[in-house]
Amino acid sequence: MKNNHTLIIGGGIVGASLALKLAKAKHLVTLIDARPECNEADWANKLSHRDARVYALSLASIKLLQDIGAWQKIAASNRKADYSQMQVWQLNGIGELLFGGSSNHNDSSVSGNEDNAAPKMLGSMVEPAVIEYALWQRLFDNDVSDYLTVLAGRKVVQMDWLGAKQGYRVTLDNEMAIEANLLVGSDGRGSFVRQQAGIELDTLDYNQTAICCAIQTAKPHQATARQAMLPTGTLALLPLADITDDDKKNPQHWQSVVWTLPRNQALELEIQAPRIIADKLAAASNYELGAISQIESIASFPLAAQQARRYVTDNLVLIGDAAHGVHPLAGQGLNLGMLDVKALCMQLEHDFVRSGGTLWGTNQTLRTYERLRRPHNSLMMHSFSTLNWLFAGELAQWRPIQQIRSEGMSRVSKIKPLMRLFAKQASGV
Structure with missing residues (x-):
């Protein structure tokens, strides 16, 4: 050739x-x-x-997909879930980090943005096959x-x-x-x-496994990507697009879950019935979005950095x-x-x-x-x-480490210029 x-x-x-x-x-x-x-x-x-x-997808990734003509096809498919806010919190301490707009979209105030401005898109959640097809x-x-x-x-x-x-x-x-x-x-x-x-x-093998699934929750996600920092690892609740007619009648109730657990705990959880997994997942999130009515496509993969x-x-x-x-x-x-x-x-x-x-x-x-x-x-x-080490594992549960984490998150959340910088870094632009 x-x-x-x-x-x-x-x-x-x-x-x-x-x-x-x-x-x-x-x-x-x-x-x-x-x-x-x-x-x-x-x-x-x-x-x-x-x-x-x-x-x-960050704003930088979306911009690249726009440049090559793929994002236009993704947007036309309606198989994306834009998010305007990120929420990070820990269940066993104080402090919460909130990036972007208010989780209540009837409220025009935006955390870290100009007063009375509409919430700005921070990124979009898109299924792999939707991107690949475009x-x-x-x-x-x-x-x-x-x-x-x-x-x-x-x-x-x-x-x-x-x-x-x-x-x-x-x-x-x-x-x-x-x-x-x-x-x-x-x-x-x-x-x-x-x-x-x-x-x-x-x-670097983390000796952790991520449990993935799609869930339908009692409360809507309100265009917010959520991440709870748990002693066992992180629990992410990410907005999913509404794809069926029933979804669209009652929108913003489907989430993608990435639940990080120690490998042995993940293996024990995987063999449980879907209903048991759903109930344990809702409890682990402290019912942040209420009870889980449906759970689909349960899968897992080991975690390692390279x-x-x-x-x-x-x-x-x-x-x-x-x-x-x-x-x-x-x-x-x-x-x-x-x-x-x-x-x-x-x-x-x-x-x-x-x-x-x-x-x-x-x-x-x-x-x-x-x-x-x-x-x-x-x-x-x-x-x-480092973040994984600070929140998960035996050392992470040591009282001084917990106090440092809580105080750090509480202080950072009050520094608006720093929060805006974090949001900008997350967007990739």
């Missing part, structure tokens, strides 16, 4: 977003995804039911088709570096060979690209989960990957223009991207790990 500027391995949300961003800028790009290509019937089946998982539709639109090639249902079996001037030759499971100046690994936590490049990984020791090597760069993975307590995993896309595209384009269109994905360009993103992602990873 003809030499391309860029070859992206991994067609998830981050990889597809990068492919569209480059193609819209009229750069040749090939996207390889190991998953079989879905047709419209497959997508209709995927989207026919509510997914318990959602991504908390991106899949965009991958085949006419405005990018001249620059973008998509190979679905194909696995990479071999990677060969041909030298700095030529880049990589990649061989697929059907023996097709593709050469590219720049190879991008966007193939998830177990990245084949990262392994083949010999890039080592630092990992960071590639390098993001780049000659003609190769890692983005998204292939480069880093963080604790889900702040819901920032995908947002960090989308910031990777933004930074990489910006640096590639900057150096390409500066060179008069002769240089693409040079060592200098990739090193600059790494300097921009790796320290930031490391800070986020360690910050989330």
Whole structure:
């Protein structure tokens, strides 16, 4: 196959977003995804039911999706739940952090914003399949088709570096060979690209498991993303879109749950009947949104943080989960990957223009991207790990630690400029 500027391995949300961003800028790009290509019937089946998982898209991620033409399709689908407020509290101490607008939308006052202003959107909760479908539709639109090639249902079996001037030759499971100046690994936590490049990984096992499910609560969520800091771990209650006619008659009662527990407790809970899980979940949240009338799509996954020791090597760069993975307590995993896309595209384009269109994905360009993103992602990873340590585990229940947490949250909640800064950081802009 003809030499391309860029070859992206991994067609998830981050990889597809990068492919569209480059193609819209009229750069040749090939996207390889190991998953079989879905047709419209497959997508209709995927989207026919509510997914318990959602991504908390920041304003920065939404802006990127707008730029590549995917957000418009997501918005038109009505399968998103915008939120204008975040609430963080602990059950065994004082102090509450409240970001954004009032949880009562009949009240126009906004915490941390101008008086009498309407609540401002902080982000949006969207199911993975909804984002993936919008991106899949965009991958085949006419405005990018001249620059973008998509190979679905194909696995990479071999990677060969041909030298700095030529880049990589990649061989697929059907023996097709593709050469590219720049190879991008966007193939998830177990990245084949990262392994083949010999890039080592630092990992941290939290010995925790996250229980995920969708719940219908007695009280409405009022466009508020909630997170309780419990002795066992965090409990997130995140707004879900109303997708059925019954939902729309009584809106804002469905939530996505991410309940972090010590691994042994999670294993014991998973084998219980759904009704028992729902009752224990409502009690754990101190009935913040009342009783739980329905619970769906119960699943679990182990929690660990990881960071590639390098993001780049000659003609190769890692983005998204292939480069880093963080604790889900702040819901920032995908947002960090989308910031990777933004930074990489910006640096590639900057150096390409500066060179008069002769240089693409040079060592200098990739090193600059790494300097921009790796320290930031490391800070986020360690910050989330520290927060998890402060609230969960045996040491976190030591009385002096509890007092420090409570006093700290109480004081921070009263400093409006600091609260506005936290909200801005959470939005990614």
